[in-house]
Amino acid sequence: MDKGKSVVTPRQRRGAVSLLLAMVLLGVFPLDVLLPSFPALAAHFRSTPADIALSISLFAVGIAFAQVLIGPLSDVIGRKGLLLAGMSVSMLGAVGCVMTSDYALFLVFRVVQALGCGCFVLSQALVQDLFEGEERDRLRILMVTATGIFISVSPLAGTFLQATLGWRGSFWVFTALAGAVLLKAWIFLENTRPVVSGPPMSFLKAYRRVLGDFDFVGYWLISAFAFACHFSFIVISPLIFMDQLQMSAYEFSLILLVYGAAYVVGGIIATVLNRRITPGRQIITGLSLILLSGLVMLYLAAHHALAPATVLIPMLICTAGTTITRPAATSRAMGLFPENAGTSASAGSTIIFICGGLISALISLSPTNMQSTLGYSFVLLSGIALILNSRISQRARNLADNALAQPGGD
Template identity: 75%
Template sequence: MNEGTVAATARQRRGAVGLLLAMVLLGVFPLDVLLPSFPALAEHFRRTPTDIALSISVFAVGIAFSQLLIGPLSDVIGRKCLLLAGIAVSILGAVGCLLSRDYALFLAFRVVQAAGCGCFVLSQALVQDLFDGEERDRLRILMVTAGGLFISVSPLAGTLLQSAFGWRASFWAFAALASVVLLKAGLFLPGGRPAAAGAPAHFLLTYRRVLGDFDFLGYWLISAFAFACHFSFIVISPLIFMDRLQLSAYEFSLVLLVYGAAYVLGGIVATVLSRRITPARQISAGLGLILLAGLALLCLPSGFALTPATVLVPMLICTAGTTIVRPAATSRAMDLYPEHAGTSASAGSTLVFICGGAISALISLSPADLQPTLGGCFLILGGVALGLNARINRRAAGLRHGTVAQPGRD
């Protein structure tokens, strides 16, 4: 390979990483940039802040269901055309939201935007297509870490947009960013069908196959439960910091900016652990931190008054755990069916968003205090995830010793 070819390959890989990170940004931006605008949205649509929080959960569930079709279709007709179509639909939904005057119409266009944003699930399939081995694992850690940083920075961006132009500005910003990514994907990604493309009519059978695999389902549920802990806090954080603690939108955005430090720390620890211990132990270590955060959320209210610190410190611990767990669990799940990367990514990501949306909605609507409810949720989800990880490890040991039948993974 000559120097020109090496340089071209390096540029292509940097271009691929840049596109994937942009997709991660657009995947979280519509959720988090609106958090500081909760009071303005509630006033504009004459609704309660709880109603506005529920719209975030509805958005997450909308993404989840759109992914069910996008992933399998991408295995058949290719990633590029579906990604471009999805981005275009998401822009249409965003423009509809900023023009809405009725809350029901606003929710309808949020669902349209969510349906388009479902195309960003293809980031996992593209990682599987374009990278191998340790490079693939490191990129997934980078994507989770970057996603956390974007989540932390988005509320500050939302605050600046809200104070300067009002809540509609966040939708204009999304439309502008999405237009840039649309152009980049159109220029960068190759067209054509994947090498392992199958028949469209078989996608239900493929879903049945991957979801019938205990290890595949177990790994994605572990990732989903870890995500649900993080996402539940994100959804209810305006209710705690802005409604109960009376922080301004700017103060709230600064609090979440500190939250980003946990993603950086978790990403560094995950990178180190991936080189030193097995994925199973990495998952267990991260889940241990989530359990510790749950205990802290339950115990701190009995000895301390509600302050930003008593909420934020446990959440920093939880977020570090989430950043350690998710890349390891996701990589193990995606490696099981590389020939069906789109379907695998859609099936898993749908579980992730359904769990995050449903659990966050239940917590936000809970009549009990949000802090202990969140802590109890962490303990339950972390405990179940630890049980799943232990069961998968026992099955793996059984396979090595011939006491468990090998599942069919052609």
């Protein structure tokens, strides 16, 4: 196995890792830190918590469409300029959200913020550019684990910001963090891009190349379905815990603190599995845990009244599965077209956010029991993902058999 080494110096490596983790932290802010402010946002805009939840889904879809353009452009003009531009646009959108008192304008500025946040897709391209082999896999696991840590802390941070600065506090802190990331990227990054022989590939040709590959799309769909399970819970969690169970913002933040800790445990398990089993088996293990979580949630919904434990226990299982599945599937997908890392990252992240946004929106608008809807979704999504992974593995075996048979006959 190719162990792989970093293509940057130890000092540059520390700078790259800190920049990537800062981007992960910034990616949490527009979503998770805002969750405790749902009631305050609904009251301010004279709307309902469900409308505010829908704005989160809209934000995810906005990011997805922004990434469609950012990735291929970064393969041509480099990562740095686009990252700086994206940070600037996201700051503009966040400030606009603070200044408006009209819900429609708030949604517009949230979309502007989302368009700027589309530059976060470059984190995967930067991992592909700056690291090699197993170090890429370890860094991707670290990034998913860091997401869990930030998720576990962000509700408490959101509760504190809501209590001290109101719902606008999360947008002001986001703006400050975006400015810090912009400055760090300006200092650390060189405006380089992968060296590709021949003229740059056109926008549509680059997408045709990556999206025309069954394995590439399959691996990203596996990652997307795992992400959708996490994201659906995040979107509707205020509706379950604060609206239906009448929990306070502080109690809600403690619930998500436990949920985020499961990401840390999942990251540790994923790191151990990365050393001992193949990525394909990691994917199967993670998806099996998500399937199990769906079955457990359905059982608890059918036999027990809605309570924090009946939702949180299956979600802890699901989170472990998500943390194991996503890094393995992402590394498999990103390794197929390393010379088009920006396009690959954009195509994959677009698939992820569209799936996450649309599936979470459907669940949040579901007229039936949300707990049961989550359970059925987990079972369905993990089942489809397992079938996809099996199909990809079968295709790989067929190609290997054909390659062995080819010299013997034409």
